[in-house]
Every structure is written in structure tokens, then in C-alpha cells.
Amino acid sequence: MTRYFRDYPARTGDRKLFKMEHYLELYDELLGGWQGRDVSFLEIGVYKGGSLPMWQGFLGPASRLVFLDIDPTCAALALPGTVVEIGDQADPAFLDRIGRAHGPFDLIVDDGGHQMHQQIASFRHLWPQLADRGLYIVEDVHTSYWPGFGGGLREPASFIEFAKDLIDRMHSWYTEDDAGFPLHPLAREIGGIRFHDSLVVIQKRLKEAPVAITAQNGQVVRSRRMLEVRGRRSIF
Numbered sequence: 001m002t003r004y005f006r007d008y009p010a011r012t013g014d015r016k017l018f019k020m021e022h023y024l025e026l027y028d029e030l031l032g033g034w035q036g037r038d039v040s041f042l043e044i045g046v047y048k049g050g051s052l053p054m055w056q057g058f059l060g061p062a063s064r065l066v067f068l069d070i071d072p073t074c075a076a077l078a079l080p081g082t083v084v085e086i087g088d089q090a091d092p093a094f095l096d097r098i099g100r101a102h103g104p105f106d107l108i109v110d111d112g113g114h115q116m117h118q119q120i121a122s123f124r125h126l127w128p129q130l131a132d133r134g135l136y137i138v139e140d141v142h143t144s145y146w147p148g149f150g151g152g153l154r155e156p157a158s159f160i161e162f163a164k165d166l167i168d169r170m171h172s173w174y175t176e177d178d179a180g181f182p183l184h185p186l187a188r189e190i191g192g193i194r195f196h197d198s199l200v201v202i203q204k205r206l207k208e209a210p211v212a213i214t215a216q217n218g219q220v221v222r223s224r225r226m227l228e229v230r231g232r233r234s235i236f
């Protein structure tokens with residue numbers, strides 16, 4: 001496994017990097033397969049600009065690297081080969097402009113203001129700009145438990161509750177309650193959701209209805225019957 005992110009803090013220059021330490025090991029684990037690939041990348045939150053060289057050194061040389069921040073002084077922190085856009089991550093018009101100008105993205109990291117309405121608005125408006133098999137990463141989701149950020153335990157408006165709801169939407173293929181739990185369009189778009197300490201990762205995976213297979217003696221039979229069956233306790 002790569003140690004790129006774990007080893008990175010000791011290699012920083014004069015730009016300050018601001019991350020939870022355990023994200024670095026997680027990024028080595030989660031993103032190892034992306035190392036050196038030419039991709040389209042977006043990070044919300046520039047602060048002192050310390051993450052720009054980190055992502056630039058990890059991704060391929062032809063990558064498109066876009067960063068955004070609400071603080072106009074961050075514009076001066078752009079590096080050659082990167083773009084820094086100034087605007088509010090909760091402003092739909094700004095996010096739509098970012099999408100039109102620079103999308104679609106393979107990786108999106110939200111390390112911005114960490115307020116509930118910001119994380120949710122950014123996800124809603126940037127998710128359509130995430131490419132198939134791309135990852136949408138939200139850092140510092142512990143703010144979902146902080147009232148000062150609009151959070152609180154089981155607070156319905158928190159990002160954590162929003163993300164838990166995505167779990168249901170992803171599984172809405174399998175609903176037996178078409179009225180109370182209808183098929184949601186995100187069932188066709190979410191491949192997986194990972195909850196880590198303070199970090200949520202949502203994978204885009206454009207797909208048709210899941211298929212069950214039976215296989216024996218090399219003969220594979222595919223069926224979507226499980227999605228047609230209603231009133232059963234289990235398909236198995």
C-alpha cells in the first residue's frame with residue numbers, strides 16, 4: 001500500500017496543511033489506486049494552500065486540479081497547473097458555474113466550512129458533476145454533532161443524517177413499500193457509502209437494477225427476479 005499521504009506531512013514546505021492525521025492513512029488505503037492517474041479533481045477549502053501540492057504530487061501530471069474557497073485571499077495560492085475559484089460552497093449558482101467550467105470531476109473533497117447547510121448544498125449541486133466511479137469525500141463530519149455548526153445528535157438537518165438517508169436511497173431498489181419508500185433515482189447512481197471516523201465517502205456507480213446470479217459448472221444464470229418479488233421476507 002502506498003504511504004504517500006502518511007509520509008506527506010514530513011515533506012511539506014511553507015504552506016500550512018490542515019488535516020486530521022488519521023485521514024492520511026485512510027487516503028492511502030482508499031485512494032491508492034488513483035495515484036499517478038490523470039483525473040479531474042476538486043477540493044473545497046484552500047485555507048493556507050497546503051493541500052494543493054499534496055494533491056498535485058499524488059495525481060497524474062495531466063490532472064485538472066480545481067480548488068475553491070470563500071476567502072478571496074486564497075486566489076493568490078493557486079500553483080501552476082491548478083485553478084483556485086472564489087465563491088460560497090453553499091451557493092447553487094456558484095457551484096453550477098464550477099461544474100460547467102471544470103466538471104465532471106473524478107474526485108471531490110469537501111474540506112470547506114463544515115456547516116450542515118454547506119456540506120449538503122455542495123453535495124446536492126456537485127454530485128451531478130461527479131463522474132461514474134468517482135468518489136465524493138466529505139471531511140470533518142464530526143461537525144454533525146456540534147450545535148454551533150447546525151448539528152446535534154440525530155439532528156435531522158445534519159450531514160450525518162443526510163448521509164444515513166443516502167443509505168436508504170441506495171437500497172430503494174429493494175423496497176416493498178412503493179408508497180412510503182419509493183425507488184429513488186440515487187439507487188441508479190450510488191455504488192457505495194463508507195462511514196469512517198469524521199469522514200464519509202460516497203462512490204458514484206451508474207448502474208441498472210442489480211442482478212442475482214446462480215452459477216454451476218461454469219453456467220451462469222442472471223435474474224432480476226428479486227426486484228419483482230413483493231411480500232417476501234427474503235429472496236434467498
Ligand SMILES: C[S@@+](CC[C@H](N)C(=O)[O-])C[C@H]1O[C@@H](n2cnc3c(N)ncnc32)[C@H](O)[C@@H]1O
Pocket residue numbers: 016017018019043044045046047048049050051068069070071087088089090111112113114118
Ligand atoms: C479546513 S480549511 C481547508 C484546509 C485545506 N483543505 C487543507 O487541507 O489544508 C477550511 C476552508 O474552508 C473555507 N470556507 C469556509 N466557508 C466556506 C464556504 N462557505 N465556501 C467555500 N469555502 C469556505 C475557509 O475559508 C477555509 O479556508
